Amino acid sequence: MHMAPAETPAAAAWGRLLDRQVEDLAMVQFVTPDGALTPAGEEYGVDVDLAQRLHRDMVLARRLDTEALALQRQGELNLWLMSWGQEAAQVGSIRALRQTDMVFPSYREHAAALCRGIAPAELMAQWRGIRHAGWDPSVSRFHIYSLVLGTQTLHATGYAMGAAMERSDEVVAVYFGDGSSSQGDVNEALNWSAAGTLPVLFFCQNNQWAISTPTTTQMRTPLHRRATGFGLDAYHVDGNDVLAVHAVTDVAARRIRAGSGPGLIEAQTYRFGGHSSSDDPQRYRTQADFDLWMGRDPLVRLERLLRTLGVEDDWFKELQEESDAFAVDVRSACKALAGSDLCDLFGNVYAEAHPVLAGEREQHMAFLAALESQGEA
Amino acid sequence: MTTLTLGAAINAGLRQAMTDDDRVLVLGEDVGVLGGVFRVTDGLHAEFGPDRVVDTPLAESAIVGTAIGLALRGYRPVCEIQFDGFVYPAFDQIVSQLAKMRARSGGLLKLPVVIRIPVGGGIGAVEHHSESNEAYFAHTAGLRVVSCSNADDAFHMIQQAIHSDDPVIFYEPKRRYWEKGTVANEPSLGLHQAGVLRRGTDCVLAAHGPTVATALAAATAAEEDGYSVAVVDLRSISPLDLSTVRDLVRTTGRLVVVHEASTFFGLGAEVAAAVTEQCFFELKAPVLRVGAYNMPYPPAQVEDHFLPDVDRVLDAIDRSLDY
Numbered sequence: 001m002h003m004a005p006a007e008t009p010a011a012a013a014w015g016r017l018l019d020r021q022v023e024d025l026a027m028v029q030f031v032t033p034d035g036a037l038t039p040a041g042e043e044y045g046v047d048v049d050l051a052q053r054l055h056r057d058m059v060l061a062r063r064l065d066t067e068a069l070a071l072q073r074q075g076e077l078n079l080w081l082m083s084w085g086q087e088a089a090q091v092g093s094i095r096a097l098r099q100t101d102m103v104f105p106s107y108r109e110h111a112a113a114l115c116r117g118i119a120p121a122e123l124m125a126q127w128r129g130i131r132h133a134g135w136d137p138s139v140s141r142f143h144i145y146s147l148v149l150g151t152q153t154l155h156a157t158g159y160a161m162g163a164a165m166e167r168s169d170e171v172v173a174v175y176f177g178d179g180s181s182s183q184g185d186v187n188e189a190l191n192w193s194a195a196g197t198l199p200v201l202f203f204c205q206n207n208q209w210a211i212s213t214p215t216t217t218q219m220r221t222p223l224h225r226r227a228t229g230f231g232l233d234a235y236h237v238d239g240n241d242v243l244a245v246h247a248v249t250d251v252a253a254r255r256i257r258a259g260s261g262p263g264l265i266e267a268q269t270y271r272f273g274g275h276s277s278s279d280d281p282q283r284y285r286t287q288a289d290f291d292l293w294m295g296r297d298p299l300v301r302l303e304r305l306l307r308t309l310g311v312e313d314d315w316f317k318e319l320q321e322e323s324d325a326f327a328v329d330v331r332s333a334c335k336a337l338a339g340s341d342l343c344d345l346f347g348n349v350y351a352e353a354h355p356v357l358a359g360e361r362e363q364h365m366a367f368l369a370a371l372e373s374q375g376e377a
Numbered sequence: 378m379t380t381l382t383l384g385a386a387i388n389a390g391l392r393q394a395m396t397d398d399d400r401v402l403v404l405g406e407d408v409g410v411l412g413g414v415f416r417v418t419d420g421l422h423a424e425f426g427p428d429r430v431v432d433t434p435l436a437e438s439a440i441v442g443t444a445i446g447l448a449l450r451g452y453r454p455v456c457e458i459q460f461d462g463f464v465y466p467a468f469d470q471i472v473s474q475l476a477k478m479r480a481r482s483g484g485l486l487k488l489p490v491v492i493r494i495p496v497g498g499g500i501g502a503v504e505h506h507s508e509s510n511e512a513y514f515a516h517t518a519g520l521r522v523v524s525c526s527n528a529d530d531a532f533h534m535i536q537q538a539i540h541s542d543d544p545v546i547f548y549e550p551k552r553r554y555w556e557k558g559t560v561a562n563e564p565s566l567g568l569h570q571a572g573v574l575r576r577g578t579d580c581v582l583a584a585h586g587p588t589v590a591t592a593l594a595a596a597t598a599a600e601e602d603g604y605s606v607a608v609v610d611l612r613s614i615s616p617l618d619l620s621t622v623r624d625l626v627r628t629t630g631r632l633v634v635v636h637e638a639s640t641f642f643g644l645g646a647e648v649a650a651a652v653t654e655q656c657f658f659e660l661k662a663p664v665l666r667v668g669a670y671n672m673p674y675p676p677a678q679v680e681d682h683f684l685p686d687v688d689r690v691l692d693a694i695d696r697s698l699d700y
């Protein structure tokens with residue numbers, strides 16, 4: 001039953017897959033929600049070892065989300081935006097890239113961030129209100145989060161211009177949401193990257209909602225079709241099918257690396273949680289909508305497939321234990337996060353010395369000293 | 378006379394304006410079924426329908442640009458920008474289009490567009506959700522800029538803004554949305570008049586929006602130390618009601634301006650310059666400013682140290698009195 005990757009030469013498989021993509025933008029799916037392989041999935045074949053690694057990534061990402069939401073409810077985090085439901089889209093795509101490919105995330109890409117080695121504490125620092133960004137992008141090749149929607153697509157485009165000028169074979173990947181695709185910036189990035197044949201991979205997680213606004217309010221033409229109009233290679237994939245996402249991203253990245261210009265992947269997925277920990281999704285979406293998508297859960301689907309392919313119960317048990325230990329670490333890492341001090345922030349604003357900031361810092365220190373001496377008096 | 382939260386008062390004001398005039402429309406992200414992330418438009422979609430309460434695509438430039446088109450056709454659009462830090466994608470439409478179109482047309486065109494912006498910090502938010510950007514818009518000729526601080530003003534000022542034939546940037550102090558106050562049936566002041574909330578003989582505090590409550594608390598604390606401090610709620614930032622401020626300054630000789638925005642090139646600087654020009658000989662101390670430092674709004678954990686609080690206002694009053 002195991003289909004080793006050697007049986008299906010990846011090159012041939014991705015070539016065939018791509019031909020199909022170009023002819024027909026039907027959504028690529030390898031594994032059905034019940035965990036059965038589709039004909040495309042059969043043809044591509046399953047690398048069980050890879051599938052297990054992707055499953056582990058998804059399980060840990062979901063655990064981070066669950067713990068972080070609980071920490072928010074306990075007042076340890078100010079806010080949390082879950083990637084719950086979108087694990088396959090994020091894990092499948094980032095794992096198909098090279099570690100050296102630069103990534104520009106939006107703000108919900110925790111599953112992708114974990115794959116890049118960003119620690120839970122680094123992620124949570126932002127939502128605990130300690131720092132605006134918790135990690136050094138030069139280490140992880142994962143840029144800081146962008147909260148102003150869609151802006152990062154242009155940053156990725158510019159970064160890719162540099163890569164193109166240097167004739168590097170990097171791919172610059174950028175994540176954004178269906179709602180964000182209404183922003184001018186996103187459309188400018190699609191246009192420019194195509195006009196300049198730049199190595200950008202646009203990855204849209206279409207989770208059906210932008211807070212309370214459904215995708216149908218944002219656009220009439222599906223995003224992957226819009227992208228072809230701009231001149232990008234476009235792909236449409238079941239975003240809750242991690243194997244399909246991985247394969248399609250692999251296809252797209254190879255083409256971009258070979259110099260064919262930007263690509264866009266639209267991954268159909270669903271945000272199981274509210275928009276954020278402050279949101280109440282029951283105000284705008286139905287239980288039936290939620291239940292429909294619950295039936296397409298990316299983790300359940302892969303677990304079913306893996307079990308069919310003979311992965312033993314023990315492996316899942318071990319993963320559960322690893323996840324439990326990880327949860328303990330997440331909680332303690334959150335509570336151990338050091339606080340921040342306003343006095344330290346004056347120096348972060350400008351790269352070079354600045355008299356206004358220097359003066360204000362002095363003024364602030366003097367004010368604190370005066371308060372303290374009043375307190376003592 | 379009823380009691381409402383500030384947020385509910387804006388909701389009631391919008392409902393009143395929409396009932397009075399069917400050319401009044403509401404446009405914004407999530408303003409429809411959800412009622413906005415702060416629920417300020419709650420119930421309006423159900424009451425007035427999707428043509429008049431429009432859930433827009435997620436694009437601020439489009440929201441304002443489209444509102445301009447609607448206004449050119451005789452509608453009176455009220456745009457909601459979800460958070461202060463998300464108005465900048467619309468900056469061109471506001472600054473180069475909305476603000477200038479009347480002058481560019483030689484005075485022929487009217488642009489009765491209101492842009493509502495929840496403003497300021499103090500709610501423990503992540504970046505871009507706590508900014509105070511009134512100075513950008515006040516610096517732009519062609520825009521009127523107002524800021525409400527309490528439920529009564531919120532209810533009346535939103536309607537007055539909608540009645541204005543000029544574009545109005547309407548600031549709502551988001552950390553005060555849940556504060557209750559009584560709302561009178563009739564407005565006591567015009568849209569661009571400052572309100573004197575407290576009389577005093579030693580020093581004047583001028584504030585707007587979220588810092589009005591801070592100024593009032595500081596005045597109360599100063600009274601315990603034996604100082605008589607007046608408080609004026611500026612309410613309108615552009616135009617500024619200088620005559621009200623000037624009259625108070627003439628009796629005290631001292632003025633401290635309080636706002637959340639950074640002091641550098643801010644509202645306080647404008648007030649200080651204007652008051653100095655007009656009351657030079659009555660001033661006993663330079664006009665002082667209490668506001669933010671010249672840095673991006675910091676992470677939530679330190680916002681309490683960053684926002685002007687009672688201690689910082691009292692410190693400024695002390696410094697003013699020490700001259």
Ligand SMILES: Cc1ncc(C[n+]2csc(CCOP(=O)(O)OP(=O)(O)O)c2C)c(N)n1
Nearest residue numbers: 108147148149177178179180209210211463
């Ligand atoms: C320019 C801008 N406008 C508004 C917002 C407020 N906002 C934050 S997330 C969001 C919805 C985003 O939807 P989508 O792009 O589909 O991503 P998702 O949250 O579903 O992952 C909105 C309106 C923002 N962050 N930036």
